[in-house]
Amino acid sequence: MALARRYGTPLYVVDEMAVRNACRAHRREFESRYPRVRILYASKALMTKAIAMIVAEEGLSLDVCSGGELYTALSAGCPPDRIYFHGNSKTLSEIDFALSAGICRFVVDNMDELRLIDLLANAKGLVADVILRLTPGIEAHTHEYIKTGQIDSKFGIAIPNGDALRAVKYAKELRNVKLTGLHCHVGSQIFETEPFLHAIEVMMDFAREACDATGFIMEELDIGGGLGVRYTGGDDPLSVADLAEAIAPALLKAAEERCLPLPTLLMEPGRAIVGEAGTTLYTVNAVKHIEGVRTYVTVDGGMADNPRVALYQAEYDAVLANKADRPPTCEVSIAGNCCESGDMLAWDIALPDVEVGDILAIFCTGAYNYSMASNYNRHLRPAMALVKDGWSDLIVERETYEDHVRKDVVPDRLKSSHRSAAVSAESAMLVYPRASGANASE
Numbered sequence: 194m195a196l197a198r199r200y201g202t203p204l205y206v207v208d209e210m211a212v213r214n215a216c217r218a219h220r221r222e223f224e225s226r227y228p229r230v231r232i233l234y235a236s237k238a239l240m241t242k243a244i245a246m247i248v249a250e251e252g253l254s255l256d257v258c259s260g261g262e263l264y265t266a267l268s269a270g271c272p273p274d275r276i277y278f279h280g281n282s283k284t285l286s287e288i289d290f291a292l293s294a295g296i297c298r299f300v301v302d303n304m305d306e307l308r309l310i311d312l313l314a315n316a317k318g319l320v321a322d323v324i325l326r327l328t329p330g331i332e333a334h335t336h337e338y339i340k341t342g343q344i345d346s347k348f349g350i351a352i353p354n355g356d357a358l359r360a361v362k363y364a365k366e367l368r369n370v371k372l373t374g375l376h377c378h379v380g381s382q383i384f385e386t387e388p389f390l391h392a393i394e395v396m397m398d399f400a401r402e403a404c405d406a407t408g409f410i411m412e413e414l415d416i417g418g419g420l421g422v423r424y425t426g427g428d429d430p431l432s433v434a435d436l437a438e439a440i441a442p443a444l445l446k447a448a449e450e451r452c453l454p455l456p457t458l459l460m461e462p463g464r465a466i467v468g469e470a471g472t473t474l475y476t477v478n479a480v481k482h483i484e485g486v487r488t489y490v491t492v493d494g495g496m497a498d499n500p501r502v503a504l505y506q507a508e509y510d511a512v513l514a515n516k517a518d519r520p521p522t523c524e525v526s527i528a529g530n531c532c533e534s535g536d537m538l539a540w541d542i543a544l545p546d547v548e549v550g551d552i553l554a555i556f557c558t559g560a561y562n563y564s565m566a567s568n569y570n571r572h573l574r575p576a577m578a579l580v581k582d583g584w585s586d587l588i589v590e591r592e593t594y595e596d597h598v599r600k601d602v603v604p605d606r607l608k609s610s611h612r613s614a615a616v617s618a619e620s621a622m623l624v625y626p627r628a629s630g631a632n633a634s635e
């Protein structure tokens with residue numbers, strides 16, 4: 194409540210200790226079971242300078258997948274030698290940027306990228322360390338849109354059809370590229386150990402085959418991210434300890450059975466680091482009861498700040514923050530503020546009597562909410578507050594209407610005919626000068 198009053202709504206709230214504890218759990222559980230481990234935070238889940246600083250402070254490395262994420266990591270002071278550059282469609286300028294920054298590894302998605310990295314590294318007189326992203330041909334039981342391990346995927350180089358072996362041979366021929374390891378990521382929001390274990394078997398078989406065929410020694414094996422989190426009471430995710438307990442012995446055994454040296458184990462959790470640390474606060478703007486049909490509770494945010502319900506049929510738990518001690522009395526569906534019927538935040542959830550002005554808190558919104566937010570309908574992207582020990586700090590400012598028009602350019606030929614419209618826009622600003630759009634009671 195105090196946060197909603199102080200910063201306005203919608204508001205992303207991130208619990209700093211929850212992020213730190215998740216980082217620590219990953220390091221503790223894996224490092225205690227395997228000799229050489231690097232935990233990379235998959236920053237696509239949530240990237241801001243403050244978040245990058247926290248995970249770096251906790252000793253994690255960073256998986257970035259665009260020039261924008263790389264820039265944020267560097268501006269936050271993350272050491273380049275702990276940055277891994279992913280992405281299936283890197284541009285020339287992104288590769289150039291990453292080479293100049295001296296990042297740790299390129300996680301290479303295809304042959305064209307390999308060729309380009311070699312070319313650009315050559316021009317700079319560098320040798321780039323690379324890991325090849327492979328598709329092991331594994332189907333994880335998760336939503337169709339977040340499966341990535343199968344052969345028919347836009348990501349990675351396929352193992353079963355021989356492409357992966359050709360890529361290893363090619364990488365070994367290149368003078369300005371050093372192939373250090375292999376990568377796979379089977380999917381996201383995974384609740385079982387089985388796909389990870391299967392991936393280890395397939396990747397270690399391939400490492401043996403590639404060693405026999407080319408002499409390639411896999412120094413590191415990156416098995417991606419994907420550990421599921423608890424969005425609702427019905428979810429029963431694995432703990433980090435469960436995952437480490439399954440993966441570490443499996444990899445030790447797989448290396449021994451294939452007479453391969455132990456690779457460094459790389460893991461790339463995103464959602465499992467920040468997902469449960471996030472809560473979004475909204476203000477209720479309307480309650481519409483359609484007798485015998487449904488009650489819609491409309492809030493001041495929606496698919497623009499959380500597109501996951503519309504995209505993946507994601508489910509969330511929610512409470513009324515100002516009535517948290519009251520028992521549920523009704524079943525309602527939470528509707529967003531975008532001009533789109535699919536813009537819903539939750540279906541059929543139990544809440545106490547909802548009234549206009551109540552503050553709705555939706556849990557587990559730390560991952561893939563802010564990072565996937567848009568300005569659809571020209572809604573403003575919310576602010577983000579970081580909370581710790583009863584304190585709060587703003588880590589992302591709320592956008593303003595001025596931000597919306599800052600990058601708009603009006604060609605000269607339109608200016609004269611629209612002068613009068615511009616004048617009326619100016620007078621509108623006089624009437625409503627703050628133009629922040631936030632629902633704040635301060």
Ligand code: LLP
Binds near residue numbers: 418420461462501
């Ligand atoms: N590594 C790679 C190569 C990835 O592609 C991803 C996620 C991760 C690591 C981190 O996965 P995580 O631990 O967060 O599951 N927008 C979707 C999720 C897309 C995941 C993309 N890749 C969602 O909201 O569920």
